[in-house]
Amino acid sequence: MTWTLTEANPKNYPRKFLVLLDAVRQYNDNIDNDIPLLWKAFQFAQNAHMGQFRRSGEPYFEHVYNTALILTDLSMDTITLCAALLHDVVEDTAISEEIIAEEFSPTIAFLVKGVTKIGGIKFNSEQEQQAENFRKMLLGVAEDIRVLIIKFADRLHNMRTLGSLPLVKQRRIAIETRDVYAPLAHRLGMYRLKMEMEDLALKYLEPRIFNFLEKKISAKREELEAYINNFTGLIDKKLRENGIEAVIFGRLKHFYSIYNKMKKQNKPFEEIYDVLAIRVIVNTVAECYGSLGYIHQLFKPIPERFRDFIANAKSNGYQSVHSTVIGPGGKLIEIQIRTHEMHKKAEVGIAAHWKYKESKDNDDSLDKHIQWLRDLVDMLKSDSANESDFMETLKIDLFKDEIFVFTPKGDLISLPKGSTALDFAFAVHTEIGLRCIGAKVNAKIVPLNTELSSGDQIEIITSANHSPSYNWLKYVCGNGTMKWDIRPWIFFIRLWERGT
């Protein structure tokens, strides 16, 4: 190293570091023990990226610093914050993963490596199924839930600063964010993050619509605010009179969901009535139902829109009572009532309420894995968790029977674990399998029986007058579970054998 790191000493801390510390203090009482490590990562990243600039002209360090700041919003631990500060060091500077492991810890190096690995995978398809496969693959490749969480923060900051990139890149990144990252964040219950990602994606993918909505809403903002203040005021008063102390937030639904409503119902903005929503946070479950009753006394509910996710918690743990009422002037207002504990879970990424809004997805196996991931996030946040215990459980063994690989065009193909290059050829097309004479994995020529791993890109070399070899039967792991039909192929081999 050509630079020296200064001791952890409050006199040395620049303002930026103090801001970061302040943010961590909001949720971590033990920050004092962690300061030396965090301070080291801060300086290390600053030095490593010295002289590098983003397209916007800002020093590169701004990006990694802001990524870490976003993670404080999600109450992430110090290890994760350090990894966030260092997340682009291996990719963009001469510093290796080994150096990070030595200077910091193997865990931090492992997280940085994971983020680097995910960063190398690019999504470039507008097909829904591809997006779903891609989301699965991210989970598979991430190996550790924290890798994914850092990646979300990294992506959010890149989205916030997308304006300075060329248009083509803006589009690609925005599509990837909308189709892959936002739905994944939604499933992990990282609701705030998801909404911001979606709004930013809309801004870059449909700038005219975004500007239109922004104008409409800002023109009505005062009116909407006055309306919601009046509405929440009435509810607050009623609850107080009945001895219920509640925290009530009014909120405007985010642009992307308003836009989706306009599209789905084919209605102009003026006819979308339920752009307003409120949350009522109370102390106990009994108060949730009590508040519901009092609110229904004030405003008429729409019976079809009533949902009790407290009595019937979702399989992912989400709990709240939802009701839509007719507010003053006939406006529809969605109300979510929950306890503080339920609220905290729903906000910071434990409870995802994805099922009822993302009805398109009903992949149960993915749901199960997500539940498991969510439990991990839970553990990650609990103070009582024992470090080595949860390091063990943090290893993601999702989809352990499945791998995800790419065609040269970047299409994603999922195969059973243990699949070879030859399996891949048949998975793409029987004809390609039959005519296959060789394969390149990640641009290197390899034998056809080479076992593939997730993230590999495979190119199959074919020849029009080639026929399959009997030996191939030994290489394919197809045993009836494969997606393609292997029978014509065996038939072909027999024919071919008879012919020679």
Ligand code: MN
């Ligand atoms: Mn980055």
